[in-house]
Amino acid sequence: xxxxxxxxxxxxxxxxxxxxxxxxxxxxxxxxxxxxxxxxxxxxxxxxxxxxxxxxxxxxxxxxxxxxxxxxxxxxxxxxxxxxxxxxxxxxxxxxxxxxxxxxxxxxxxxxxxxxxxxxxxxxxxxxxxxxxxxxxxxxxxxxxxxxxxxxxxxxxxxxxxxxxxxxxxxxxxxxxxxxxxxxxxxxxxxxxxxxxxxxxxxxxxxxxxxxxxxxxxxxxxxxxxxxxxxxxxxxxxxxxxxxxxxxxxxxxxxxxxxxxxxxxxxxxxxxxxxxxxxxxxxxxxxxxxxxxxxxxx
Numbered sequence: 001x002x003x004x005x006x007x008x009x010x011x012x013x014x015x016x017x018x019x020x021x022x023x024x025x026x027x028x029x030x031x032x033x034x035x036x037x038x039x040x041x042x043x044x045x046x047x048x049x050x051x052x053x054x055x056x057x058x059x060x061x062x063x064x065x066x067x068x069x070x071x072x073x074x075x076x077x078x079x080x081x082x083x084x085x086x087x088x089x090x091x092x093x094x095x096x097x098x099x100x101x102x103x104x105x106x107x108x109x110x111x112x113x114x115x116x117x118x119x120x121x122x123x124x125x126x127x128x129x130x131x132x133x134x135x136x137x138x139x140x141x142x143x144x145x146x147x148x149x150x151x152x153x154x155x156x157x158x159x160x161x162x163x164x165x166x167x168x169x170x171x172x173x174x175x176x177x178x179x180x181x182x183x184x185x186x187x188x189x190x191x192x193x194x195x196x197x198x199x200x201x202x203x204x205x206x207x208x209x210x211x212x213x214x215x216x217x218x219x220x221x222x223x224x225x226x227x228x229x230x231x232x233x234x235x236x237x238x239x240x241x242x243x244x245x246x247x248x249x250x251x252x253x254x255x256x257x258x259x260x261x262x263x264x265x266x267x268x269x270x271x272x273x274x275x276x277x278x279x280x281x282x283x284x285x286x287x288x289x290x291x292x293x294x295x296x297x298x
Contacts, residue, residue, distance in 0.1 A: 002063065009067040010175045011056040014078040015167030021164055022079035024123050028160065030073045031122035032151045035072055035176075037132035039065035045135050052138060054190055061183050068176055070165050073118040080117070086182070087217040114263065141200040214242050246254060 028034040039062050042164040046058035082152070090260060119127040134140050157177035161170055191197055213228040228235055236242060244250030284295045 008071055008074060009064070010071055010088065010172055012071060012074045012172055013156050014075065015166045015168055018079045018164075018166070021166075022060050022076045023078045024160060024163060025072060025079065027123040027156055028153070029076060029118055030120035030128040031126075031156075031157045032132045034122070034128075035069035035148065036120065036128060038062075038149060038153065039069060040130070041133045041135055043148065044133060045146075048137060050183075051139070053193075057186060059188060061186065064179070064183075068179065069224055071172060071176060075172060076118040114198060138200055140191060140197045142196055143194075144200070146187045147184050147191070148188065150180045154180040154184075202289070209245070212245075214235055216242065219239050223227065 030036060042058045042062035043063065044063060046055050049055040049058060057232050122128075134145055136145075153178050157173050157180065161173045161177070164170060164173075211232060211234050213233045213235050215222065215228070215235060218237060225237075278295055279295055283291070284297055287294045
């Protein structure tokens with residue numbers, strides 16, 4: 001059961017309306033790294049979690065993310081207060097009102113379609129989607145994804161802090177950014193409380209290939225480091241050794257019953273290309289400057 005406390009988790013103080021900044025703030029309201037995406041990610045993970053401790057943690061953090069959504073949404077609403085009144089009450093002449101819709105980079109969509117209210121879109125106006133929730137149902141995999149999500153959200157908050165000089169907004173964004181760090185720590189602790197936690201899932205990897213590093217981009221700039229050198233790695237740069245690594249011929253075959261193979265062979269025969277043919281095509285007949293070498297037209 002959820003109950004709403006009318007006091008925000010962190011006080012929002014906005015120095016003055018700024019519709020352009022409000023549009024940027026929507027990134028953390030309805031964007032892929034935003035608070036709603038985080039809340040839904042952790043809430044749905046919690047519902048399917050079998051471990052009581054992780055379930056409680058995920059519900060706690062999911063609920064807190066909703067409170068963060070309320071904070072960022074309140075910031076957007078306060079930044080749009082002036083624009084909301086102007087567009088609703090036609091407070092300016094038509095030409096001035098039209099110009100104000102994109103004042104300081106504000107998206108006209110947020111004014112006309114949403115009336116300046118916080119909308120579940122990102123800063124480019126793309127609607128929020130459940131596709132942002134990338135849970136897969138395995139705790140070691142989902143916890144790693146959660147750690148990465150919190151890291152990405154922190155970076156977005158840093159960038160938002162860097163584009164405003166409003167001290168109240170900087171303060172609130174700093175709080176939200178810091179909570180991303182706290183959540184990342186919780187997820188990391190939960191991950192390493194599972195032993196073993198790598199690799200994800202149940203099935204072990206094939207030892208024949210688990211320690212191989214295939215050097216697939218050879219040439220200038222080829223780099224070595226702990227990701228591909230040392231006792232842990234077998235470095236494979238020979239091109240022949242990178243193909244058909246299973247010992248086969250590297251082909252692709254399928255066994256079919258005669259009744260299945262017959263129509264496939266008939267189709268292949270009917271659609272076969274003649275390598276000796278060089279027909280004159282429409283491109284030859286209509287060729288102009290820059291067409292390159294074409295088939296000679298007799």
